Amino acid sequence: MSDWPAALTALSLAEARDGLARREFSARELTENYIAVVEVVRPLNAFITETPDQALAMAKAADERLARAEGRPLDGIPIAVKDLFCTKGVLTTAGSHILDGFHPPYESTVTEKLWQAGAVMLGKANLDEFAMGSSSTTSYYGPVENPWRRRPNGRAGDNRPVVAGGSSGGSAAAVAAHAAMAATGTDTGGSIRQPASFCGIVGLKPTYGRCSRWGVVAYASSLDHPGPMTRTVRDAAIMLRAMAGHDLKDSTSAPLPVPDYEAGLTGEIRGMRIGVPREYRVEQMPGEIEALWQQGVDWLREAGADPVEISLPHTKYALPAYYIIAPAEASSNLARYDGVRFGLRVGAASLDEMYELTRAAGFGAEVRRRVLIGTFVLSAGYYDAYYLKAQRVRALVARDFAKAFEEVDAILVPTAPSAAFAIGDNTDDSIAMYLNDVFTVPANLAGLPAISVPAGLSADGLPLGLQIIGRAFDEEGILRVAQVLESAAEFRHLPAFIAGKT
Amino acid sequence: MLIKGRTGEWETVIGLEVHAQIVSEAKLFSGAATAFGAEPNTQVSPVDAAFPGMLPVINRHCVEQAVKTGLGLDAEVNFVSVFDRKNYFYPDLPAGYQISQYLQPVVGHGRVVLDMPDGRTREIGITRLHLEQDAGKSLHDQHPNLTFVDLNRAGIGLMEIVSEPDLRSAEEAGLYLRKLRSILRYLGTCDGNMEEGSLRCDANVSVRRPGEPYGTRCEIKNLNSVRYVMQAIAYEAQRQIELIEEGGQVVQQTRLFDVGRGVTRPMRSKEEAHDYRYFPDPDLLPLVLDPAWVEQLRAGLPELPDTKKARFISSLGLSPDDATVLVAEQATALFFEQVATGRDPKMAANWVTGDLFAALNRLGIGIEQSPVSPSQLGGLIDLIADGTISGRLAKDVFVEMIATGADPATIVENKGLRQVTDEGAIAAAVDAVLAAQVDKVAEYRSGRDKLYGFFVGQVMRATQGKANPTLVNDLLKKKLTG
Incomplete structure (x- = not known):
């Protein structure tokens, strides 16, 4: 494919934005290129719905504004939307059979803001069903394949496709394969950062309340965080500014102004105190991840920051607490999928039977498991021992962070305890699957901003990310540190499956 | 219980x-x-x-x-x-x-x-x-x-x-x-x-x-x-x-x-x-x-039934029964207070809980739809108080008010119901009755006291009910004994 028009899709969002502003190419050209790549990467199953006609119409409108020099911050930038965001008139599935044929009569706040900023919608990205998963293999529409493959190393190599991570795996795969310039994701226990780490891209989970949840299909309301997934830290800063802001329609949205995050990328972190929590040195952690983490500490020290060992004593309780609170909320949030008003209905003679058949047919195994767990932990007689105790743990985890941030300005940890694993692995062992979230869950429980940056490759050539966690609403701080890390890491590797390569 | x-x-x-x-x-x-x-x-x-x-x-x-x-x-x-x-x-x-x-x-x-x-x-x-x-x-x-x-x-x-x-x-x-x-x-x-x-x-x-x-x-x-x-x-x-x-x-x-x-x-x-x-x-x-x-909300609360009832009893002198009935609905209490303002509260209460409630009940409507407004009912009470009409005639006027919604003064005027307080005119009517009932006058004077009511009725009939009852009484007694 020597004539593959890879040049445009290889640009970062910031570069494309500047090129569009200078009229070096049109939004239409850029979008057409992306539409072509979206078709090429279909084997990755990154998209559930492609929206090329809509994309071209949006690109046309962007070109008209650019021609009038009325360009908006994201004019003509083609992006993918996790299929958890409701998009007006466009099939929205949450990766679930139960939302068959659901075309929302409204647009989520975050995507509405992106369209207002001029972004172009390429399609709806695949995900774990209802965002429940760490592998993007629980989707009714089939698993997402990571564009990265293990490096053939002469040995009897395992060349099976690997997972993109999850739940925002379609978004991550699309951005990594250059099938989207950026994407929206949501992060409930790591669903932006872990797939970003697995796919070698940047994933930012903002502070709880920074990006509105209105119009985002709920998984666990107190833990769901919409955020951007991009190829560079700068792009994440640009996307976040467009996505963030107070929304009166979301009672948990923060009434705070949105800074110019891109302007905050000064590259200057001298004197910043970076916390390195000893509790994240978990037993089973592979040596290469431990080494990468140390490398990250060194890079930041070399840039003038001051690494400090800190303690977050309740870290080990975070994962179990998460796997009580999230299913509890989910069991209630998913009660509305009853076959009465929208989506799938399996008819039956009685009401109870209709509920049972509809939900049995509509929900996959992982969703059913979490609904059952959640129903159990909220039941009379178990509430105090499970849900209430988990909420206490959550408060302690948040207090750990609050104490730490009296001493440090940001915290550096690995994003995930491993690189991407083969599709099919971990699927019959829920606990092993849940352990993927061990480093990401604490920031969700505490509602703190956290970002994953690609920092290196595993021995078999898969990307590994490092994570920076910051103070509440200090996205500027973690973006600045992340960019320094990004520069130091000089992560220039490209996945096996990408536009321009075969 | x-x-x-x-x-x-x-x-x-x-x-x-x-x-x-x-x-x-x-x-x-x-x-x-x-x-x-x-x-x-x-x-x-x-x-x-x-x-x-x-x-x-x-x-x-x-x-x-x-x-x-x-x-x-x-x-x-x-x-x-x-x-x-x-x-x-x-x-x-x-x-x-x-x-x-x-x-x-x-x-x-x-x-x-x-x-x-x-x-x-x-x-x-x-x-x-x-x-x-x-x-x-x-x-x-x-x-x-x-x-x-x-x-x-x-x-x-x-x-x-x-x-x-x-x-x-x-x-x-x-x-x-x-x-x-x-x-x-x-x-x-x-x-x-x-x-x-x-x-x-x-x-x-x-x-x-x-x-x-x-x-x-x-x-x-x-x-x-x-x-x-x-x-x-x-x-x-x-x-x-x-x-x-x-x-x-x-x-x-x-x-x-x-x-x-x-x-x-x-x-x-x-x-x-x-x-x-x-x-x-x-x-x-x-x-x-x-x-x-x-x-702020507390300060803006309206007067509630218990407080209102206490006030009706203590400042307006109503009976607890009347007060309870009048405060049950805010609209009733409001209506009553408008009628009672500047008038005898007890009389206002009697009219509201008596004739007005009966009429509204008969019509099957609430006090908000009353054909008689508070000021009209007040006007009627004023006409009684200043002697324009008798309490008995007032009941007839009220029935007319309910039926037509007209002002009491207009009804009194149009129907010529104004009470006769001219002593001479009443005296003339009394004289006429006594002159026409010579036998009965004799019976009365010989001890049949019960006939007194008959004479009152005759005088009232002669005056189409408009004669001031007090004057009728005074004059009748004077002339019968005199």
């Missing part, structure tokens, strides 16, 4: 849970309209229908209404309260949970004072008042084998007002409901319309021997008139007494009142009871009230 059973006396113990629909243009957590009687599913937002990704936002006005109600019930207002989800599946509950308040309601302990028939008062404790969403309506009668759902009501704001188990008879329960409704209507926080379902009641009923601990209770659901509440409680108490006296045991259960047959029957037992899995709604922050705002 005790009930006599076969084996002795029994006391009924009742607590009421009242669901009062909040007077508000918009729903509790969405902007959809709340008007009663709209076409099915025309007042439903995606939030009310629990579409994916939709989020609730609390309606400030509904909170204000709940706080005002709390203040009107002399209750504690909780500056921090929490919304919880009550989880259960039903087609008219779109989200699969109702947003309610469980452990931390917006209003705590308060009280309602009952005006007992014997003139005493009795205080009934309020346990709590909390905010919650109404459900939609399942329509089972639209299709032979399908149920239709109307979500117009889904999400409308309700105040659940829970009483202590302080009520001791069906009659007290009726008094409590009427008083509560009166307070809510004064406050403008619930229209109290039970026919339209704006006020619904669940009754917890148990019986016990006087002085013994509480018995096992049954809850009777969804009673939608004061009469049904009273009937259901009376039936249920009797049922429980008979059951126990026959050696049985009351089983805790939820029952329904069969309006047609006047009996309660089981809906579900404790074993089948839902596990509602309450937990704090993560879509909503705790409701935090500014104490200054609450004080």
Whole structure:
């Protein structure tokens, strides 16, 4: 494919934005290129719905504004939307059979803001069903394949496709394969950062309340965080500014102004105190991840920051607490999928039977498991021992962070305890699957901003990310540190499956 | 009040849970309209229908209404309260949970004072008042084998007002409901319309021997008139007494009142009871009230029935009975006060509770639709007071006012009903009567006192009832004895 028009899709969002502003190419050209790549990467199953006609119409409108020099911050930038965001008139599935044929009569706040900023919608990205998963293999529409493959190393190599991570795996795969310039994701226990780490891209989970949840299909309301997934830290800063802001329609949205995050990328972190929590040195952690983490500490020290060992004593309780609170909320949030008003209905003679058949047919195994767990932990007689105790743990985890941030300005940890694993692995062992979230869950429980940056490759050539966690609403701080890390890491590797390569 | 059973006396113990629909243009957590009687599913937002990704936002006005109600019930207002989800599946509950308040309601302990028939008062404790969403309506009668759902009501704001188990008879329960409704209507926080379902009641009923601990209770659901509440409680108490006296045991259960047959029957037992899995709604922050705002609301409260009644008795000199009747409805109290201003309050009260109530009753209308305005009724009282017409003629004038809506002065003028106070004219009439009834005058003077009334009647007839009765009396007596 020597004539593959890879040049445009290889640009970062910031570069494309500047090129569009200078009229070096049109939004239409850029979008057409992306539409072509979206078709090429279909084997990755990154998209559930492609929206090329809509994309071209949006690109046309962007070109008209650019021609009038009325360009908006994201004019003509083609992006993918996790299929958890409701998009007006466009099939929205949450990766679930139960939302068959659901075309929302409204647009989520975050995507509405992106369209207002001029972004172009390429399609709806695949995900774990209802965002429940760490592998993007629980989707009714089939698993997402990571564009990265293990490096053939002469040995009897395992060349099976690997997972993109999850739940925002379609978004991550699309951005990594250059099938989207950026994407929206949501992060409930790591669903932006872990797939970003697995796919070698940047994933930012903002502070709880920074990006509105209105119009985002709920998984666990107190833990769901919409955020951007991009190829560079700068792009994440640009996307976040467009996505963030107070929304009166979301009672948990923060009434705070949105800074110019891109302007905050000064590259200057001298004197910043970076916390390195000893509790994240978990037993089973592979040596290469431990080494990468140390490398990250060194890079930041070399840039003038001051690494400090800190303690977050309740870290080990975070994962179990998460796997009580999230299913509890989910069991209630998913009660509305009853076959009465929208989506799938399996008819039956009685009401109870209709509920049972509809939900049995509509929900996959992982969703059913979490609904059952959640129903159990909220039941009379178990509430105090499970849900209430988990909420206490959550408060302690948040207090750990609050104490730490009296001493440090940001915290550096690995994003995930491993690189991407083969599709099919971990699927019959829920606990092993849940352990993927061990480093990401604490920031969700505490509602703190956290970002994953690609920092290196595993021995078999898969990307590994490092994570920076910051103070509440200090996205500027973690973006600045992340960019320094990004520069130091000089992560220039490209996945096996990408536009321009075969 | 005790009930006599076969084996002795029994006391009924009742607590009421009242669901009062909040007077508000918009729903509790969405902007959809709340008007009663709209076409099915025309007042439903995606939030009310629990579409994916939709989020609730609390309606400030509904909170204000709940706080005002709390203040009107002399209750504690909780500056921090929490919304919880009550989880259960039903087609008219779109989200699969109702947003309610469980452990931390917006209003705590308060009280309602009952005006007992014997003139005493009795205080009934309020346990709590909390905010919650109404459900939609399942329509089972639209299709032979399908149920239709109307979500117009889904999400409308309700105040659940829970009483202590302080009520001791069906009659007290009726008094409590009427008083509560009166307070809510004064406050403008619930229209109290039970026919339209704006006020619904669940009754917890148990019986016990006087002085013994509480018995096992049954809850009777969804009673939608004061009469049904009273009937259901009376039936249920009797049922429980008979059951126990026959050696049985009351089983805790939820029952329904069969309006047609006047009996309660089981809906579900404790074993089948839902596990509602309450937990704090993560879509909503705790409701935090500014104490200054609450004080502002308190300062703006209208005068409530108890205070008004006390004032009517102490400053206006009304009897407790009249005062109780006049304050029950705010519109009546207002009407009365407008009539009474600058006039004899007792006379105003008599006219309002007597002739006016009778006329409105006959017409089947409320005081708001009265064909006679307060100023017109006041005008009529003025005409009596200044002697223009007699009290007896005033009754005729009032009937005419009800029929035509005309001013009393106009009626008096047009019909020539002005009282004759000209002593000469009355004297002439008296003379004429006495001259025409020479025999009767002789009989009277010989001791038949009873004939006096006959002479009065003759004089009044001669003057078409317009003669001032006092003057007639004076002159008749003088001339008959003289």
